[in-house]
Amino acid sequence: MGSFLPNKIISKPDNNQSADSLNFIDLFCGCGGFTLGMERAGFKCLAAIDFNVEAVATLQANLSHIKHVLHRDLTAFGPDELSELIGVNHVDVIVGGPPCQGFSTARKVGGANHGERLNDDPRRHLYLVLLKYVAFFRPKVFVMENVLGIKTAAGGEYFTRVQSEARALGYRVHGQVEDAWELGVPQKRRRQLIIGTRADIPGYFSPNLRPSPCALPRTLLGAAIGDLPPLRAGEGENECAYDFSRMVKHLEHNGDPAYKYLFEVLEIDLAKKLTNHVARPHSDRDLRDFALINEGESSAVAMRNGVEFEFPYDKSSFKDRYTRQSRSGACSTIVAHLSKDGLMFIHPTQNRSLTPREAARIQSFPDWFRFPDARTHSFRMIGNAVPPLISEAVGRAVISFLEKENFMSDEINQNCFKDIPKDENEALQWLVPLLDLDSRAYRRVSKDDFFRGWTSVLFLYSGLHPDGALERGSISCETEDIPTVSRIEPRLLTPYYKTSGWPVVLVPIAEEAWRRFESGNFGEEELYCADAQMAGMHYRKPELFS
Numbered sequence: 001m002g003s004f005l006p007n008k009i010i011s012k013p014d015n016n017q018s019a020d021s022l023n024f025i026d027l028f029c030g031c032g033g034f035t036l037g038m039e040r041a042g043f044k045c046l047a048a049i050d051f052n053v054e055a056v057a058t059l060q061a062n063l064s065h066i067k068h069v070l071h072r073d074l075t076a077f078g079p080d081e082l083s084e085l086i087g088v089n090h091v092d093v094i095v096g097g098p099p100c101q102g103f104s105t106a107r108k109v110g111g112a113n114h115g116e117r118l119n120d121d122p123r124r125h126l127y128l129v130l131l132k133y134v135a136f137f138r139p140k141v142f143v144m145e146n147v148l149g150i151k152t153a154a155g156g157e158y159f160t161r162v163q164s165e166a167r168a169l170g171y172r173v174h175g176q177v178e179d180a181w182e183l184g185v186p187q188k189r190r191r192q193l194i195i196g197t198r199a200d201i202p203g204y205f206s207p208n209l210r211p212s213p214c215a216l217p218r219t220l221l222g223a224a225i226g227d228l229p230p231l232r233a234g235e236g237e238n239e240c241a242y243d244f245s246r247m248v249k250h251l252e253h254n255g256d257p258a259y260k261y262l263f264e265v266l267e268i269d270l271a272k273k274l275t276n277h278v279a280r281p282h283s284d285r286d287l288r289d290f291a292l293i294n295e296g297e298s299s300a301v302a303m304r305n306g307v308e309f310e311f312p313y314d315k316s317s318f319k320d321r322y323t324r325q326s327r328s329g330a331c332s333t334i335v336a337h338l339s340k341d342g343l344m345f346i347h348p349t350q351n352r353s354l355t356p357r358e359a360a361r362i363q364s365f366p367d368w369f370r371f372p373d374a375r376t377h378s379f380r381m382i383g384n385a386v387p388p389l390i391s392e393a394v395g396r397a398v399i400s401f402l403e404k405e406n407f408m409s410d411e412i413n414q415n416c417f418k419d420i421p422k423d424e425n426e427a428l429q430w431l432v433p434l435l436d437l438d439s440r441a442y443r444r445v446s447k448d449d450f451f452r453g454w455t456s457v458l459f460l461y462s463g464l465h466p467d468g469a470l471e472r473g474s475i476s477c478e479t480e481d482i483p484t485v486s487r488i489e490p491r492l493l494t495p496y497y498k499t500s501g502w503p504v505v506l507v508p509i510a511e512e513a514w515r516r517f518e519s520g521n522f523g524e525e526e527l528y529c530a531d532a533q534m535a536g537m538h539y540r541k542p543e544l545f546s
């Protein structure tokens with residue numbers, strides 16, 4: 001097999017900026033979790049927009065160097081107005097987290113997440129706002145963050161529409177789930193990313209986000225909050241001196257992981273004061289109930305162990321009323337609902353729920369980032385935010401996607417690559433024998449023959465991402481226009497899966513590619529063979545590379 005980072009392949013013109021000069025806008029920016037991480041990754045924020053007055057004020061107060069932090073309703077404020085206001089029409093990246101309440105699996109009607117009331121929820125259509133900005137600015141990359149519920153809401157309709165509408169705008173789109181715990185955030189939090197890369201830009205966006213160098217792969221809850229002064233329910237101050245002697249003891253017990261998280265992620269040395277460390281009051285009855293729960297236990301587990309709680313509600317429906325978090329694991333997902341009550345977020349060792357500062361630390365916000373004194377506002381914006389450590393990982397993945405082009409030189413010479421088709425006819429010659437095989441027959445195909453078939457797929461379908469190939473859902477029979485392919489084998493175009501755009505007939509080949517990858521028979525650079533993709537792009541549109 002050929003080498004996959006060749007000395008000579010294709011160059012893509014307009015895209016060789018360094019990370020320093022890459023810019024972005026953040027739509028539905030909240031208090032700036034996404035903004036902060038993108039900036040830490042090296043991007044410059046041109047504008048951040050949200051219609052929540054407290055969130056915008058918080059972002060502005062903490063990231064005061066950002067010139068355009070705009071308090072606007074994005075359903076009324078269009079990209080043309082933004083472009084005029086900021087005097088810029090070149091945007092590299094658009095990020096956005098349209099509100100997720102409309103998709104949250106926590107909201108069910110009639111036992112399902114697709115009742116009429118939910119379908120009508122106007123917040124579900126806010127992704128269209130993001131695509132409107134994408135259509136106007138044509139950024140190189142866009143990233144939309146949402147809850148996992150977007151994938152199944154209304155039978156997958158919204159998840160499909162975002163992707164098919166973005167493909168229609170000329171983007172290579174795929175979904176990817178990020179797992180905050182695996183990326184160094186002391187929290188169980190999994191979110192859906194939908195990533196679009198402009199289809200004239202070669203390469204595949206990284207299938208995995210990598211942990212920030214600032215964080216260890218996993219951070220325990222105890223390491224992240226154990227240095228904060230103990231409080232009783234109702235105690236604390238919005239601003240007080242930081243107790244460094246406690247921190248020293250904490251570091252003695254928790255070692256390097258705590259040191260790294262406190263200094264490199266929370267940047268405690270840059271915070272002048274300890275802020276927002278105020279515990280909400282609880283009723284005496286709740287406090288007596290809390291005291292019955294062991295560290296890491298929920299009320300359901302405690303009841304199974306014979307504990308009798310005082311709370312007056314039906315014990316079978318409300319068995320999960322309380323959870324005491326554990327120092328030695330990940331905290332439950334920090335959610336905006338914390339603004340209503342903290343019963344699922346009882347401190348591991350103290351008899352109270354978490355403070356806003358603790359919640360912010362669990363979300364990886366630095367200690368110098370100050371939230372409003374009003375607890376309701378601060379909990380809501382903290383729970384809504386993308387953890388900055390995650391958005392930093394997203395930003396670094398975007399940079400490495402855009403920087404890959406630096407490996408490319410000025411010419412294409414496919415003859416160097418015996419495994420990459422030189423034209424569509426050769427691609428079809430290599431691909432067609434792999435159609436309609438059963439799984440046992442696939443296993444008998446030699447590695448070289450299978451790889452040539454697979455590079456042919458990537459050559460012919462440079463606008464698709466291998467990660468989307470296993471996404472099923474509904475099927476469309478409309479035809480897309482790739483003339484040489486359709487003349488010879490129409491099934492290579494239709495029907496196709498609406499969500500991913502992958503032709504149905506190719507999915508068994510993609511499944512075999514994934515099987516070979518997972519069994520170690522196929523490397524990452526073979527599964528995501530960008531050379532084959534670029535060769536196909538160059539074959540069809542050489543002017544892109546001139």
Ligand SMILES: C[S@@+](CC[C@H](N)C(=O)[O-])C[C@H]1O[C@@H](n2cnc3c(N)ncnc32)[C@H](O)[C@@H]1O
Pocket residue numbers: 028029030031032033034035049050051052055072073074075096097098099100126381384385386387
């Ligand atoms: C999930 S939060 C985004 C959090 C943000 N990405 C972060 O990391 O901090 C969704 C945000 O959308 C905002 N929002 C909802 N509808 C809006 C609209 N029509 N115009 C502007 N902002 C809106 C809400 O105020 C909320 O802050």
